[in-house]
Amino acid sequence: MRAGLRPPRFWMRACSRSACSLISNVVSGFSRTFELMDKRSTWFATTMAAKARRPRSLTLSDKSFRGFRVFVVDRRHNDIDQRSVRYSVVLLLLIALAGAVRAGPVAAQDNPDRIWKGVYTEAQADHGKERFTSVCRRCHNDDLGGSERGPALRGERFMTNWELQTVNRLFSKIRDTMPPDSPSSLSEDEYVDVVAHILRANGYPAGHDSLKLDDLDGIAIVSKAGEGPRKPPNFALVQVVGCLMPGSGNAWTLTRATEPVPTGDQPSTPQMLREAQTRALGSETFRLISVGSFAPETHQGQKVQAKGLLYKAPDKALLNVIALEPVGSACETLAVSRPDHGTKP
Known part of the structure; x- marks a missing residue:
C-alpha cells in the first residue's frame, strides 16, 4: 500500500482479528453513530469487514456520509470535534465498501x-x-439515467461526479472497469466512442473532428461559461493542492490552496500526481485534521x-x-491561479 494513503491503525487491527467480534465491539462503542445509520449500512459494516483482508480499493457511499454528517457536527455549537472525525473515518472505511466511487481529480x-x-x-x-x-444499458439504462446497478451518466449526478475532471479520467474509468464482468473488452477507439455518446447525452455539442485518444x-468537463462549477458539499471526499505550512500550536494548514474538487479514494497514480504538479496554486486556506501520521x-x-x-x-x-x-x-x-484561469507570480 502506498505510504501516502494509510488506513487508520484501528482498521488495520480489524483486518487481523475476528471481524465479527471486533465489529460488534465497534458497534457498541459507537452506538450513537450506528443509531443514525440504517440497517443496510450496519449490515455492510459487519459483512464487508470480514472481507477486508483482500486488497481492494475502498469506496465511500452516500449512505455512509449521512451518518457521518450527523455524528461529527455538534448541532448546539455547529462545530467539528476532531477526535470524532477520526473515529468516524474508521467507521466509514468499514461500512463504505459497497458505495459508488467518487470521480478522480483535477x-x-x-x-x-x-x-x-x-x-x-x-x-x-x-x-x-x-x-x-x-454493453452498458443493463446497468446504466438506455437513457443513461442509471439504476441500482450503476450510476447515472447524464445530468446532475454526472456533473457532480465528473465536473472539473479531464475527459481522459472519464475514459480511463470506463475502459478499466466497464463492463464489470469484462473490463477493457472493447477496443480503445470503441471506448472513446462511448465517451462521445456520454458527452452528447450531457448537452455538449458535436463538432467537425472526431474525439481522439x-x-x-x-x-475538461466543465459547465457552460457563466454558470460556474458545482462546489462539492460538506463531507465530500475532495482533492486540494496547496502549500503545507505550520499553524498555531501543533496545527497544520494548507495555504494558497486550489478550490476543492471531488476525488476518488484510490491511491493517486503517477499521472494524477503529474496533473497535480502542474496545477496553479489558488487562494484558499484549509486547516488540516488528522494529518500527524503523514x-x-x-x-x-x-x-x-x-x-x-x-x-x-x-x-x-x-x-x-x-x-x-x-x-x-x-x-x-510557484504561481497563483486567478479566477480567469490565468496565473500571476
Missing part, C-alpha cells in the same frame, strides 16, 4: 471551454450509442496534494486528511 486548465466548441462528431456519438446499448487529457514537518513549505473529507463554514475550512503527497518544490517559486 481537470486540464488550458482552454477550459474547449469541450463546448465541439470535440466529437455526430457519427462517432452514434457509434458510441450502439456500443453503449449493447491523444486529445482526451486536454479536455509527517507533515518533512514537507513544510512544499506544494502538496491532499485528499480528505471537506467541511466549510463561513468562519472555517477544514480538511480531514486521508492522503498527503508532495507534488512540487518550495511554494515561494
Whole structure:
C-alpha cells in the first residue's frame, strides 16, 4: 500500500482479528453513530469487514456520509470535534465498501471551454450509442439515467461526479472497469466512442473532428461559461493542492490552496500526481485534521496534494486528511491561479 494513503491503525487491527467480534465491539462503542445509520449500512459494516483482508480499493457511499454528517457536527455549537472525525473515518472505511466511487481529480486548465466548441462528431456519438446499448444499458439504462446497478451518466449526478475532471479520467474509468464482468473488452477507439455518446447525452455539442485518444487529457468537463462549477458539499471526499505550512500550536494548514474538487479514494497514480504538479496554486486556506501520521514537518513549505473529507463554514475550512503527497518544490517559486484561469507570480 502506498505510504501516502494509510488506513487508520484501528482498521488495520480489524483486518487481523475476528471481524465479527471486533465489529460488534465497534458497534457498541459507537452506538450513537450506528443509531443514525440504517440497517443496510450496519449490515455492510459487519459483512464487508470480514472481507477486508483482500486488497481492494475502498469506496465511500452516500449512505455512509449521512451518518457521518450527523455524528461529527455538534448541532448546539455547529462545530467539528476532531477526535470524532477520526473515529468516524474508521467507521466509514468499514461500512463504505459497497458505495459508488467518487470521480478522480483535477481537470486540464488550458482552454477550459474547449469541450463546448465541439470535440466529437455526430457519427462517432452514434457509434458510441450502439456500443453503449449493447454493453452498458443493463446497468446504466438506455437513457443513461442509471439504476441500482450503476450510476447515472447524464445530468446532475454526472456533473457532480465528473465536473472539473479531464475527459481522459472519464475514459480511463470506463475502459478499466466497464463492463464489470469484462473490463477493457472493447477496443480503445470503441471506448472513446462511448465517451462521445456520454458527452452528447450531457448537452455538449458535436463538432467537425472526431474525439481522439491523444486529445482526451486536454479536455475538461466543465459547465457552460457563466454558470460556474458545482462546489462539492460538506463531507465530500475532495482533492486540494496547496502549500503545507505550520499553524498555531501543533496545527497544520494548507495555504494558497486550489478550490476543492471531488476525488476518488484510490491511491493517486503517477499521472494524477503529474496533473497535480502542474496545477496553479489558488487562494484558499484549509486547516488540516488528522494529518500527524503523514509527517507533515518533512514537507513544510512544499506544494502538496491532499485528499480528505471537506467541511466549510463561513468562519472555517477544514480538511480531514486521508492522503498527503508532495507534488512540487518550495511554494515561494510557484504561481497563483486567478479566477480567469490565468496565473500571476
